[in-house]
Amino acid sequence: MFLDHLLIVAETDPARPWTWAFVGITFALYLFIGWISRVRDSKGFYVAGQGVPAFANGAATAADWMSAASFLGMAGLISFSGSDGAVYLMGWTGGYVLLALLLAPYLRKFGHYTVPDFIGERYYSETARIVAAICAIFVSLTYVAGQMKGVGVVFSRFLEVELWLGVVIGMAIVSFFAVLGGMKGITWTQVVQYFVLILAFIIPTVAISRMLTGDSVPQTAFAFGDISQRLNEVLAGLGEEIYTEPFTRFSKLNVFMITAALMFGTAGLPHVIVRFYTVRTVRAARYSAVWAIIFIAILYTAAPALGMFARFNLINSLHESKITSLTVEHDGEVKSFTFPAESDAAWKWVQEAGDDASLTYAVTSKAGVPLDWATRWQNTGLLTFDDWNRDGTISLKLQETEADGKPVRKSEMAKIDKDIIVLSTPEVANLPPWVIALVAAGGLAAALSTAAGLLLVISSSLAHDLYIRFVKPDASEAEKVLMGRIAILFGIVVAGYFGINPPGFVGEVVAFAFGLAAASFFPAIFLGIFSRRVNRAGAVSGMIAGLLFTMSYIVMCTADKVLPMFFESPVITQEDWWLGISPQGIGTLGMVLNFVVTLAISSVTPAPPAEVQELVENVRIPQSMQDNKSGVSDESESA
Amino acid sequence: MSDKRKAELQMYWRDNIRVVSFLLLIWFAVAYGCSIFCIELLNQIQIGNVGLGFWFAQQGSIFVFVILVLVYALWMDRLDRKYDVGE
Numbered sequence: 001m002f003l004d005h006l007l008i009v010a011e012t013d014p015a016r017p018w019t020w021a022f023v024g025i026t027f028a029l030y031l032f033i034g035w036i037s038r039v040r041d042s043k044g045f046y047v048a049g050q051g052v053p054a055f056a057n058g059a060a061t062a063a064d065w066m067s068a069a070s071f072l073g074m075a076g077l078i079s080f081s082g083s084d085g086a087v088y089l090m091g092w093t094g095g096y097v098l099l100a101l102l103l104a105p106y107l108r109k110f111g112h113y114t115v116p117d118f119i120g121e122r123y124y125s126e127t128a129r130i131v132a133a134i135c136a137i138f139v140s141l142t143y144v145a146g147q148m149k150g151v152g153v154v155f156s157r158f159l160e161v162e163l164w165l166g167v168v169i170g171m172a173i174v175s176f177f178a179v180l181g182g183m184k185g186i187t188w189t190q191v192v193q194y195f196v197l198i199l200a201f202i203i204p205t206v207a208i209s210r211m212l213t214g215d216s217v218p219q220t221a222f223a224f225g226d227i228s229q230r231l232n233e234v235l236a237g238l239g240e241e242i243y244t245e246p247f248t249r250f251s252k253l254n255v256f257m258i259t260a261a262l263m264f265g266t267a268g269l270p271h272v273i274v275r276f277y278t279v280r281t282v283r284a285a286r287y288s289a290v291w292a293i294i295f296i297a298i299l300y301t302a303a304p305a306l307g308m309f310a311r312f313n314l315i316n317s318l319h320e321s322k323i324t325s326l327t328v329e330h331d332g333e334v335k336s337f338t339f340p341a342e343s344d345a346a347w348k349w350v351q352e353a354g355d356d357a358s359l360t361y362a363v364t365s366k367a368g369v370p371l372d373w374a375t376r377w378q379n380t381g382l383l384t385f386d387d388w389n390r391d392g393t394i395s396l397k398l399q400e401t402e403a404d405g406k407p408v409r410k411s412e413m414a415k416i417d418k419d420i421i422v423l424s425t426p427e428v429a430n431l432p433p434w435v436i437a438l439v440a441a442g443g444l445a446a447a448l449s450t451a452a453g454l455l456l457v458i459s460s461s462l463a464h465d466l467y468i469r470f471v472k473p474d475a476s477e478a479e480k481v482l483m484g485r486i487a488i489l490f491g492i493v494v495a496g497y498f499g500i501n502p503p504g505f506v507g508e509v510v511a512f513a514f515g516l517a518a519a520s521f522f523p524a525i526f527l528g529i530f531s532r533r534v535n536r537a538g539a540v541s542g543m544i545a546g547l548l549f550t551m552s553y554i555v556m557c558t559a560d561k562v563l564p565m566f567f568e569s570p571v572i573t574q575e576d577w578w579l580g581i582s583p584q585g586i587g588t589l590g591m592v593l594n595f596v597v598t599l600a601i602s603s604v605t606p607a608p609p610a611e612v613q614e615l616v617e618n619v620r621i622p623q624s625m626q627d628n629k630s631g632v633s634d635e636s637e638s639a
Numbered sequence: 640m641s642d643k644r645k646a647e648l649q650m651y652w653r654d655n656i657r658v659v660s661f662l663l664l665i666w667f668a669v670a671y672g673c674s675i676f677c678i679e680l681l682n683q684i685q686i687g688n689v690g691l692g693f694w695f696a697q698q699g700s701i702f703v704f705v706i707l708v709l710v711y712a713l714w715m716d717r718l719d720r721k722y723d724v725g726e
Contacts, residue, residue: 078697083678083693083696083697085697086674086696086697086700089696089697089698089700089701090670090674090696090700090701093700093701093704094666094670094700094704096704096708097662097663097666097704097707097708098663100708100711101659101662101663101707101708101711102659105715219698220687222689222697222698223686223687223688223689223694223698224687224688225687225688226688227688228688228689229688244682244689244690244693246678246679246682246692246693246696252675252676255675256671256675256676259670259671259675263670281726282726283712283715283716283719283725283726286711286712286715287712289708289712290708290709290712293704293705293708294705297701297702297704297705300701301698301701301702304697304698530656617648620648620652620655621648621651621652621724622719622724622725622726623723623724623725623726624726
């Protein structure tokens with residue numbers, strides 16, 4: 001695993017004292033907030049007492065929503081996907097519109113603590129409740145492991161702390177405010193974390209925008225600066241695909257399918273839905289949705305600009321850089337060669353050492369500036385060079401050559417991990433050390449805020465939906481809160497374990513979690529509100545059909561990664577994709593199948609009981625129905 | 640609950656569906672129409688230094704999404720008042 005290499009960061013780094021300071025201050029702040037917002041009752045623990053103001057809930061939702069992936073990964077993904085990177089931008093924000101218009105206000109009116117609560121009551125089925133709780137735990141656990149890994153990466157890269165220790169520190173901080181304060185503690189730390197992460201994202205982006213385009217607003221520099229043309233020209237010169245050209249990475253059909261799967265999947269993510277349970281009224285739920293999308297959009301409209309800037313900057317500094325020395329590590333033996341004086345000896349040694357030798361190139365840019373950051377990232381294994389034409393320069397141009405007797409086109413940047421784009425950008429752009437430190441603190445804020453939200457879902461599913469409901473329905477208030485605390489601790493320990501020892505399939509599952517959520521949760525919640533007629537038989541068979549279909553297609557396409565003990569290659573290869581649909585986009589089809597099955601089965605089986613139909617009527621009206629019985633509102637209507 | 644009130648609440652729900660359908664129509668047109676199906680066509684028009692289709696796909700659609708959620712909240716306030724169903 002490349003993560004092990006992250007530990008071997010040898011160089012001293014001027015940003016380190018700043019990073020310790022920023023991380024220390026922000027962590028102390030999170031602990032302080034956790035302490036002052038500690039809770040005693042279960043309503044406070046699960047839904048923050050339902051008294052969170054709309055503005056604060058908006059900021060908390062934005063922090064909850066934007067994970068380590070949004071902060072650390074997305075701009076890098078866009079950077080290398082060009083125009084088709086829009087699937088992530090639109091998929092994750094467009095899904096938010098669905099959540100705000102179709103689900104959030106009604107679920108707030110429903111007013112219980114969890115998504116399994118709604119599924120269980122609406123489909124009058126304890127089985128449906130258990131299935132929903134297990135799905136919520138499964139999705140949240142895989143997702144939270146990714147956040148913990150993000151915490152570890154930031155710690156090991158910027159603070160030279162070992163990965164496991166980084167994860168343990170992150171776990172300790174989250175346990176403190178989540179166990180003490182439950183949803184209340186999580187909410188108020190998320191508010192602060194939003195402001196930390198947005199500053200950490202915007203400050204370097206503004207600095208780079210100014211440097212490359214002269215415009216301080218990255219959002220306008222994106223379209224009105226000349227950076228897109230310059231980037232397109234540079235890429236054309238290297239023989240790469242044109243950045244602004246659509247459908248170079250995915251086909252049109254797949255752009256559609258993947259965008260839809262991400263949209264409908266994100267709308268059904270339980271940890272975000274739960275945030276809307278914490279506000280006082282339906283109206284406050286609508287307005288916290290407005291605040292949240294404004295807060296999210298600040299990052300999401302700057303991210304495509306950063307993607308462009310980063311790609312341009314990276315090429316500009318690395319292309320045709322001169323090798324000044326080469327360090328070869330082979331069988332525990334380390335040899336260093338100065339270039340160009342010892343280059344012949346170096347290449348001879350590389351030849352002898354063979355393929356398993358690890359090479360670290362020290363390079364200076366065309367302009368003669370030493371690129372220390374390139375060495376630091378090579379040490380992590382996330383960036384590798386290979387000067388295969390042996391000319392002493394690193395060229396990023398795609399050139400014709402041969403590999404294993406077959407003609408290939410490749411550049412001399414052998415590998416670059418997309419996750420390093422955001423983290424490395426301040427260094428590549430030569431920004432002051434405190435900016436680099438701020439980015440590290442922002443990455444941690446993004447990871448911890450999402451992790452806390454997910455852990456609360458795991459805790460409430462285990463304690464509220466399963467244990468208290470089925471094992472100890474007569475639990476006292478104190479026992480309910482205690483169970484919640486124990487469950488959240490359990491979640492933290494499991495998540496931390498997977499963060500340190502990520503099983504191979506976690507990365508795969510996270511990437512497909514959205515498709516699975518789209519094919520299972522979204523139709524069940526949506527139809528549960530917008531149709532009175534949909535019943536238990538329909539919803540349960542629809543969810544099972546959508547989930548099984550989507551999961552089996554994904555497993556067949558990724559069998560070699562998900563089940564390496566049984567398969568050496570995928571059962572369905574890219575050439576045989578069904579109708580050319582990629583496994584990332586199959587959730588859209590699974591969702592359609594879910595809708596068709598649910599509606600078909602519901603129409604031939606009896607309608608739900610009267611009290612369930614009344615529940616549906618009830619969630620559709622913001623006003624509480626009990627207050628209405630006196631007919632007071634009839635009078636005020638006529639007055 | 641009186642029958643008159645029941646009928647009113649049904650009207651409220653019908654208006655609510657209209658609001659949501661109208662906003663989601665725009666959502667669909669921008670996200671899937673402008674940004675995916677007609678992207679090549681719109682790319683022939685320039686906004687600043689990039690094609691309009693590319694701009695919608697990467698940035699413009701997100702601005703539209705913000706406006707949609709805001710309009711929804713304001714519009715529903717009016718409906719809540721009209722039918723007196725606010726809390």
